[in-house]
Amino acid sequence: DTEVTxxxxxLVMGMTNKKSLKCEQHMGHRAMYWYxxxxxxxxxxxxxxxxxxxxxxxxxxSRFSPECPNSSLLNLHLHALQPExxxxxxxxxxxxxxTEAFFGQGTRLTVV
Amino acid sequence: AQSVTQLGSxxxxxxxxxxxxxxxxxxxxxxxxxxxxxxxxxGLQLLLKYTSAxxxxxxxxxxxxxxxxxxxxxxxxxxxxxxxDAAEYFCAVTSSGNTGKLIFGQGTTLQVKx
Numbered sequence: 001d002t003e004v005t006x007x008x009x010x011l012v013m014g015m016t017n018k019k020s021l022k023c024e025q026h027m028g029h030r031a032m033y034w035y036x037x038x039x040x041x042x043x044x045x046x047x048x049x050x051x052x053x054x055x056x057x058x059x060x061x062s063r064f065s066p067e068c069p070n071s072s073l074l075n076l077h078l079h080a081l082q083p084e085x086x087x088x089x090x091x092x093x094x095x096x097x098x099t100e101a102f103f104g105q106g107t108r109l110t111v112v
Numbered sequence: 113a114q115s116v117t118q119l120g121s122x123x124x125x126x127x128x129x130x131x132x133x134x135x136x137x138x139x140x141x142x143x144x145x146x147x148x149x150x151x152x153x154x155g156l157q158l159l160l161k162y163t164s165a166x167x168x169x170x171x172x173x174x175x176x177x178x179x180x181x182x183x184x185x186x187x188x189x190x191x192x193x194x195x196x197d198a199a200e201y202f203c204a205v206t207s208s209g210n211t212g213k214l215i216f217g218q219g220t221t222l223q224v225k226x
Contacts, residue, residue: 004155031212042202042216043156056211090155097212100146103155 023091135203
């Protein structure tokens with residue numbers, strides 16, 4: 001099983017809403033990632049969790065708040081987003097940080 | 113800082129023709145290198161990876177890539193294109209320090225004409 005599952009697939013939220021993106025993997029991977037991808041652009045790293053601890057925060061605004069409840073789950077809490085935050089949010093995992101990453105199908109987020 | 117350059121943002125080939133997508137990286141040490149494919153409205157799928165075990169790497173769907181240290185290149189090839197190969201292709205390299213961060217190229221859109 002090389003699957004990373006993301007929910008929801010699509011999300012529309014207002015600028016005053018609070019929502020969460022969820023990511024799950026059952027491959028025993030100890031590194032998990034959040035990437036943001038704008039149209040026609042490569043993914044940009046947001047956060048890295050290694051052994052359930054936040055190891056990289058790429059200067060992401062505080063309206064994005066990651067959480068790693070356990071080794072299989074990764075959440076991204078969203079609050080007071082801006083329309084420019086609309087993008088495809090991709091979760092990925094790897095055996096350990098630095099090995100090949102497996103990506104989920106992404107959540108298409110639209111902020112209105 | 114490491115970087116990845118994909119030459120050609122758009123490549124068009126005929127069905128059955130050779131596919132060649134170019135990738136050059138900048139690194140002082142042999143990195144881990146990857147090719148990913150992304151179909152519309154989907155996530156990224158790993159095609160193949162280079163991790164210093166062999167310079168010629170075979171991946172899924174008939175793709176392969178050759179690591180050439182002297183040229184700092186990792187070009188992706190497929191002998192015969194299929195319509196289903198039409199997608200966005202990204203070359204990526206791991207950042208130094210094994211942080212897990214992937215440095216992506218800007219991507220190449222592959223169009224396959226019937």
